[in-house]
Amino acid sequence: MDKMTTIPHTDQARIAGMGEPGKVRSRTRAAKRARGLSDRTMAWLFVAPTIALLLAINIFPLVWMIRLSFTSLNLSMSYLPLRFVGLDNFSDILSDEDIWVRLQTTAQFVIASVALQVVVGFGLALLINRRFRGHSFWTTIILLPMMLSPAVVGNFWTLLFQPQIGPFNYLVSLFTGVPPSSFSMTGEVALAPWTIVLVDTWMWAPYVMLICLAGLRSIPDYIYEAAEVDRASSWRQFWSITLPMTVPFLMLAVLFRAIENFKMFDMVNLLTSGGPGSTTELVSITLKRAAFEKWRTGYSSALAIILFVTVFGAANIYVKALNRVKQR
Amino acid sequence: MTAIANSTAHSIVEASPRAKAVAGTIVILYAVISILPLLWIAATAFKSQSDAIAYPPKVIFQPTLEGYVNLFTVRTRQTPDFIAKLPPATTWYDKLVRQHDMVIAGPSKVVPRFINSLIIGFGSTFLAVFLGTLAGYAFSRFRIPLADDLLFFILSTRMMPPVAVAIPIYLMYRQLNLTDTKLGMILLYTAVNVSLAVWLLKGFIDEIPREYEEAALVDGYTRLQALRKVVLPQAVTGIAATAIFCLIFSWNEYAFAVLLTSGEAQTMPPFIPFIIGEGGQDWPAVAAATTLFVVPIVMFTILLRKHLLRGITFGAVRK
Numbered sequence: 001m002d003k004m005t006t007i008p009h010t011d012q013a014r015i016a017g018m019g020e021p022g023k024v025r026s027r028t029r030a031a032k033r034a035r036g037l038s039d040r041t042m043a044w045l046f047v048a049p050t051i052a053l054l055l056a057i058n059i060f061p062l063v064w065m066i067r068l069s070f071t072s073l074n075l076s077m078s079y080l081p082l083r084f085v086g087l088d089n090f091s092d093i094l095s096d097e098d099i100w101v102r103l104q105t106t107a108q109f110v111i112a113s114v115a116l117q118v119v120v121g122f123g124l125a126l127l128i129n130r131r132f133r134g135h136s137f138w139t140t141i142i143l144l145p146m147m148l149s150p151a152v153v154g155n156f157w158t159l160l161f162q163p164q165i166g167p168f169n170y171l172v173s174l175f176t177g178v179p180p181s182s183f184s185m186t187g188e189v190a191l192a193p194w195t196i197v198l199v200d201t202w203m204w205a206p207y208v209m210l211i212c213l214a215g216l217r218s219i220p221d222y223i224y225e226a227a228e229v230d231r232a233s234s235w236r237q238f239w240s241i242t243l244p245m246t247v248p249f250l251m252l253a254v255l256f257r258a259i260e261n262f263k264m265f266d267m268v269n270l271l272t273s274g275g276p277g278s279t280t281e282l283v284s285i286t287l288k289r290a291a292f293e294k295w296r297t298g299y300s301s302a303l304a305i306i307l308f309v310t311v312f313g314a315a316n317i318y319v320k321a322l323n324r325v326k327q328r
Numbered sequence: 329m330t331a332i333a334n335s336t337a338h339s340i341v342e343a344s345p346r347a348k349a350v351a352g353t354i355v356i357l358y359a360v361i362s363i364l365p366l367l368w369i370a371a372t373a374f375k376s377q378s379d380a381i382a383y384p385p386k387v388i389f390q391p392t393l394e395g396y397v398n399l400f401t402v403r404t405r406q407t408p409d410f411i412a413k414l415p416p417a418t419t420w421y422d423k424l425v426r427q428h429d430m431v432i433a434g435p436s437k438v439v440p441r442f443i444n445s446l447i448i449g450f451g452s453t454f455l456a457v458f459l460g461t462l463a464g465y466a467f468s469r470f471r472i473p474l475a476d477d478l479l480f481f482i483l484s485t486r487m488m489p490p491v492a493v494a495i496p497i498y499l500m501y502r503q504l505n506l507t508d509t510k511l512g513m514i515l516l517y518t519a520v521n522v523s524l525a526v527w528l529l530k531g532f533i534d535e536i537p538r539e540y541e542e543a544a545l546v547d548g549y550t551r552l553q554a555l556r557k558v559v560l561p562q563a564v565t566g567i568a569a570t571a572i573f574c575l576i577f578s579w580n581e582y583a584f585a586v587l588l589t590s591g592e593a594q595t596m597p598p599f600i601p602f603i604i605g606e607g608g609q610d611w612p613a614v615a616a617a618t619t620l621f622v623v624p625i626v627m628f629t630i631l632l633r634k635h636l637l638r639g640i641t642f643g644a645v646r647k
Contacts, residue, residue: 042551043470046462050482050522053459057519058485061496068496124355130343132352140633141359144366146640147629148622151582151597156369156618159611167368167385180384202362210637214645252641263489266582270601288491292587297495304492315487319480322644 062308069302075295089302099286099303106283108193109268110261113200114254120201121208122250126242128209129216143210145203154270157199161185161271186272192280196268200261208253215249216242248325255318259311283307366622372615377428380611395612397421398605399438399620403430405606437599438617445595447510449578452517456574457567459518460525465555467526468533469541479527483642486523490583498588510593516584521574524642528573531643532566533559569635572628579625596621 037045069090072083093099124142128135145153160168161184169180185195219241227237265284268274274281287307291300343351372380374391403425411431417423425432463482467475497516498507506512536559544554560567579596586598600617603610629636637645 037551039470039551043466043472046466046470047472047478050459050463050526051478053515053519053522054482054485057497057515058488058493061493061500064499065496068499124358127351127355130348130351132343132348132355135352135355136633138355138359140630141363142355143633143636144626144629145362147576147625149580149582149597149625151586152580152600152618152621155601155614156365159372159609159614160365160368164383165381165385170385202365206362207640211641211645214637249645252644256641259487263491265489265491266597270582284489284491287489288587291491291495292498297499300495304489304495307489307492311487311489312484315484316480318487319483322642325641325644 065301065304068298069305071298073298073301075297077295085298089299090306092299093303093306099283102278102281102283102286105193105279105281106262106264109196109200109264109280109282110258112193113197113204113261114257116197116201117205117208117257118250118254120205121253122212122246124205124209125212125216128213139210139213143206146206148203150203150267151270153199153203154267157271158186161195163187187276189276189279192272192276196271196280199267199271200264203267204257204260207257208250211249211253212246215246218249219245248321252318252321252325255314255321259314259318262314263307263311369615369622370619372611373619375612375615377605377610377612380615392424393421394424395610395616397424398610398613399603399616400436401425401432402434402436404433405429406431436603438603441594441596441599442620444510444593445579448513448517448593448595449575451510451514452521452578453571453574455514455518456521456525457529457571459522460529460570461560461563461567463522463526464529464531465533465559467530469538479530482523482526486520490581491587494584494587497584501588508589508592508594513585513589513593513595516588517578517581520581520584521577524577524639525570525574527642528570528638529563529566531638531646532563532570535566536562569632569639572632573639576625576628 070084070086072080072085072088074080128139160166163169163181163184168185169183172178173180183191185191223241223245224237227241232240263284264282265288268280268282269285269288272280274285283303284307287300287303290296290303371389373395374393375386375389376392376394379386379389380395401421406429408429411426411429414431417426422432466472467479472478501507501509501512504512506515540558540562541554544558545551549557581595582597585595589595589598596617600614600621601609603613603617605613632639
């Protein structure tokens with residue numbers, strides 16, 4: 001293809017299709033033609049290594065996995081010849097009641113933890129937005145948990161939750177009088193699901209807070225001033241100004257947290273490792289056991305693909321939400 | 329943002345002193361409570377074995393470096409007679425260990441694991457930021473067909489459940505002899521980080537006015553020279569922030585590390601939970617490892633605080 005003739009066209013197309021002022025270019029064509037690689041070659045040279053890496057490490061293995069999902073491969077019996085079983089793995093999974101229970105457990109975890117994070121995070125953002133003295137220092141302190149390694153967090157919370165020696169039960173008993181050794185946060189069917197929600201919220205409410213804070217700060221003052229002139233009550237101002245204008249940001253936070261928690265593995269694996277029984281066995285933990293303990297590679301490939309499709313759909317919505325926020 | 333910055337002291341929007349005081353109290357209370365677990369771990373690192381498992385939990389205790397010594401060494405239990413026959417302990421940590429009828433048998437694996445974390449972290453960060461700068465620049469400045477789809481594809485690779493990604497990677501690495509190698513982990517973490525790097529760096533480069541480069545091009549620079557001498561110096565803050573985000577991810581990553589490494593290339597996160605003493609987890613040593621592991625993150629968070637929002641939203645929200 002002749003680069004010299006195509007480049008001016010693309011330039012015109014860009015100017016004709018502008019809309020984002022930042023994209024308009026006034027670059028002189030003379031300068032571009034003068035020396036060096038053409039822009040088109042350079043663009044490809046710059047993007048190609050990234051795409052190549054992602055194809056090698058993400059897409060190629062994914063395609064391989066799709067193939068495996070139609071087989072009965074089991075790595076602990078890999079001497080058996082590879083046998084294609086069609087859609088058997090998928091129908092096994094979708095008709096397996098246990099898998100549905102794991103998905104339910106995962107959904108409950110996602111809903112409860114994200115809801116709690118929204119309440120705590122949005123509340124904190126509203127308070128921090130009042131700009132009391134020292135608010136930025138305390139904001140940084142609050143943000144620390146979300147920067148930590150989820151695995152390390154899961155691990156050290158097991159110490160804090162130890163019924164006898166852990167400080168958590170002791171603190172609870174100080175305030176409620178319940179003897180500290182009478183309950184175990186990670187060992188009881190009734191408590192364990194709430195324990196993972198609690199630790200997840202401790203870690204990620206700051207994330208929601210930070211994004212909400214950006215939303216609150218994007219609201220121009222004059223809107224509140226106009227509302228004040230109209231004598232709108234502060235309650236009314238919250239419902240008709242603050243909340244609607246923060247919602248796009250909140251949506252972003254909710255979507256991202258939902259995706260992350262849907263694939264949650266590390267923190268829960270170390271905190272409860274799915275127990276007691278299987279009360280906190282999220283679908284990622286099931287997948288890990290099928291793939292890396294039972295070595296049912298064909299079966300777990302199919303399960304992984306089902307999860308992929310779910311996350312991919314959610315990610316699609318997430319990127320749309322990102323773009324909507326960007327336009328503001 | 330600018331509206332807030334310009335608002336005057338007597339603005340109606342400014343909260344009343346009382347409202348501020350109430351907000352401040354609640355937020356500080358939350359901050360203190362949420363930081364307590366970390367402080368508890370930092371304190372546990374200085375407890376003796378018996379103080380760490382005391383009931384009720386001890387807030388005040390005699391600090392000791394036992395936890396740190398246990399973290400860095402392997403010890404064997406000996407009879408008091410045997411220890412009495414040994415030449416006198418020459419170092420403070422020998423003395424400390426002998427008080428418990430133990431003898432240091434050698435260094436533990438913590439240092440190699442720490443070095444693995446550093447090599448894999450810095451290696452993957454360097455590669456991801458290098459690739460991300462090139463691609464981010466291209467996405468920002470050139471017209472690339474299907475740019476939005478490519479960007480979505482790049483981002484979507486990061487959203488995939490790590491356990492699911494690990495299944496085919498495990499098989500692939502077995503074929504390529506990359507299982508439990510630093511190179512394998514560097515490549516994998518680079519692939520995960522490059523998506524974040526592209527998105528963040530595209531955003532940072534978008535903010536650098538094109539006019540500078542155009543002036544350089546008119547002055548006779550090639551694109552590559554303009555990139556090196558004009559764009560990169562202006563993007564340094566963005567590149568540094570991106571690098572720290574990538575480093576934190578690699579540093580903290582657990583799922584891939586636990587599934588794909590077992591010794592040679594094992595990093596800190598899968599190692600820390602398995603620091604065991606006589607009879608279960610050696611909590612002071614675990615706490616010491618956690619503290620050493622977390623301190624760099626705390627420092628980076630403070631350094632990054634102005635860019636955190638960008639990093640966690642892939643550059644979409646900039647404040």
